[in-house]
Amino acid sequence: MLQPELDKIVYFQSEEPRVYESAHPKSLLHSIVEDGKALDSLKNQHVYSSDQFDRNTILQLLRLAAKYEANPERFSAPLQGKILISAFYEPSTRTRLSFESAWHRLGGNIMSITDRSTTGIAKGESLSDVAEMFNSYGDCVVLRDSNDSSVKEMMDALRIPIINAGNGLDEHPTQALADLYTIFKWRPDLIQTKPENPIKLCIIGMPSRMRTVRSLLKLISVFPNAFETVTIVANEVEEKIFDQGQKEQLLNVGLNIEVTGGFSNAIKSADVIYINAIAWEGNTFKEYGADYKLSASSPLKAQAIVLHPLARGEELCTSLDDTSHNWYFSQARGAVFLRQALLTCLLHRTDRVLDII
């Protein structure tokens, strides 16, 4: 017999409406006209950097992601018979499972490597030889490594596509695509060439030290008119905040970049707040901006949304979880569909999911 106290805890609501659940992709889906040809450019291309994506390719990727998210059960197995090599030499359960979930939903099979110490690499095998092995065993590689150069070394020898899922301090392009996907789901009007109401984006994080921030800045450079201002909040001199030439590049595309140490003022006026405190460097991490903490009592605009690449530290209080500012859970959820879209393109299977190609 079920005890009353158990009754309370074992039952759950599978459809429980949570704030971030309202982040429905339908509006974005309707805002972009399908153009499968734009995705052809992703064939025979590794995914190394956010720099690789032009405006049209990005929009079509986001559209396909929205299509998957709007009807998650519709496309059962476009990658049937395909094998993913999921190589996480720098362990990351969160990112690994996001990619693997995406691949499984597309009907493919997976071989995982979750521990570098037991691989041939640890015994001195070259990444080039490992890549050659991957050519024979799989159809696509997802690689995370704490070493910046690993993905490039592999790319050189691969004849199957590889996705950079975070290479040291450098880049994490699919995270940035997921970030952008979230912003455009929230405000599909921003994809217009000249949006009427561009937004204020506030980034709490270090462009020079965080791969997620670096990759995101590259992507928003493709949509400069969507952003009235981009404010970087950091208590550092600009030489440390930016890589050499990084700020100039952002200014050159027309972004209005501001830098401030004034946390409260920055978040007060922001429409989108992107926060991250932890930069993974190899097997350890450094914390930046530990003084900057967001919570439900932070002075946010009523309509502002908060993004975070997760996992979170103390910079993002759980008191925000049940507020309408919480779009970080939607961001994590959407990343799976974004990755489904990208993988479908890399594996040349858009013909199975697009109407017009």
Next chain:
Amino acid sequence: MLQPELDKIVYFQSEEPRVYESAHPKSLLHSIVEDGKALDSLKNQHVYSSDQFDRNTILQLLRLAAKYEANPERFSAPLQGKILISAFYEPSTRTRLSFESAWHRLGGNIMSITDRSTTGIAKGESLSDVAEMFNSYGDCVVLRDSNDSSVKEMMDALRIPIINAGNGLDEHPTQALADLYTIFKWRPDLIQTKPENPIKLCIIGMPSRMRTVRSLLKLISVFPNAFETVTIVANEVEEKIFDQGQKEQLLNVGLNIEVTGGFSNAIKSADVIYINAIAWEGNTFKEYGADYKLSASSPLKAQAIVLHPLARGEELCTSLDDTSHNWYFSQARGAVFLRQALLTCLLHRTDRVLDII
């Protein structure tokens, strides 16, 4: 050319009849009338404790398990397209493979976590955040953790079902269901409301320290008339053998509980002997009742059967393996089918395998 000595070792009999193979589920299957509605109660329910199951739900679960076991090839893919997150923060190859085998046989896909040290949890991520991640990536979670409270912490944030596959010293409900399944396969008459020949159950193990014993005692409490006596063999004072209030609960449902340190006498009269010596506590274990050892020369009744949750230690001699007392291998084998039955219910796919729903 095959050498004679190789000839002896490389060939095997796939159908080799072993004693425990006679544990055919057909009799049990015939003894229970299908009633799919009883399984509806498992929808939107986590599986945390043996306390959750009422008599009718248990019988229908066991019936579905027997149906799977009787025709293992018949139902190919009721969970096609579904993703299991198999999270074994406390490593256990045996239990992990049992669940994963069950899931694969149902046609689903799996993402495994076999090492807590590389997860975000090890870096300070909350279980609630991990659960939120699981909501986005999978359709069901199986969790084993050495920490009692982990499963509850996750349940709170999950919108997909989670199965407690062992939480510290607390519970292991699917093991107990598999134990009961074995007993009822052996003696289907015991499922009657008032069995004519109730059995003597002898448990060598500590109800207060072993999750498998705790969960089993809760389940047999649902069938008190099936057991003439339940004898706990332990060389301890009752305050240590039982949790506070545990014995009273068992007595209250009508079980005839006996406690003894007299091993030989207890096993002499028992019909079912459940033995386990090792209680895992975190990353290490304690041994209880190391003096109690069963072997082919133990004074067992001719028809008595022996159960053990495995892996075994010295308490269970391999000399019993080829005797008719060995139902522990059948117990392990049956656990896969029992888990198939439970997973089918939790994933709302009984319509694909039941005749009447």
Next chain:
Amino acid sequence: MLQPELDKIVYFQSEEPRVYESAHPKSLLHSIVEDGKALDSLKNQHVYSSDQFDRNTILQLLRLAAKYEANPERFSAPLQGKILISAFYEPSTRTRLSFESAWHRLGGNIMSITDRSTTGIAKGESLSDVAEMFNSYGDCVVLRDSNDSSVKEMMDALRIPIINAGNGLDEHPTQALADLYTIFKWRPDLIQTKPENPIKLCIIGMPSRMRTVRSLLKLISVFPNAFETVTIVANEVEEKIFDQGQKEQLLNVGLNIEVTGGFSNAIKSADVIYINAIAWEGNTFKEYGADYKLSASSPLKAQAIVLHPLARGEELCTSLDDTSHNWYFSQARGAVFLRQALLTCLLHRTDRVLDII
């Protein structure tokens, strides 16, 4: 906007012709008449040693491998619904992924064990009990262990087939089958009973200390007329180079065995050079013949091919990779198809892929 330097690195040629890619299996496929019955001998047989394979079985296995390699997309899922237990107690990403890729291409599901330390074995569970567990959970086992005797201990209790994927210093039969497959793809005429132009095989490696060499020598013993000479290059006395009785066995089947420390002379006249320097022993390795190094400037015959079981050390220079001597990449690639062929036989599914059975 894609920067020019990125343009160079992110695009790849999926069809880039590399020397070893010309190792097409079509000629070998045409040279062997299909005879499915010969593969029936593999039913109910574990794969423990190269000694198990007779001439006809080997040829039909290689034919089926060639059939898979010639049309990799043709046979989608002969092992659908079957579960592989991939148990790598001695970690080896390369061999594990080769087997898992083979299994996935056949449409089956996989449960992996990549770390012995978290298994019941580490806690004292017997291999016999583990094997009994595998009987219940899967349809086939692939085992690598640094302990020679593990595979035999499991075989004794298994009622599903197990493949020895390397047992300590002893054997690695599927590697040897892949080696032979490569040689016969290169020169299909060698499968004739009495080839007109037998080849000179030069092995740089220790028959007594390397499982790959030991297994290969057993296999070429089945085709003695294909080899004019077999030269073992090692700087040791013969008592150390060979196991007791090993050389006599090779001579008895008619092989012309030569032993030399003269590396340069040996490779000058060789048609096939098999090189390996590292012998894994438990969790560490010993290097043999570190002075013997092959590179593009080695005095090889123009038509000579080089084989290596990989991963390589300094004994095999990457300068050979882009020469026509490089058949070691083809060897690694072909191993997947060879394993597909073997697994199809062990799982009794040849009827799904053969024309005449």
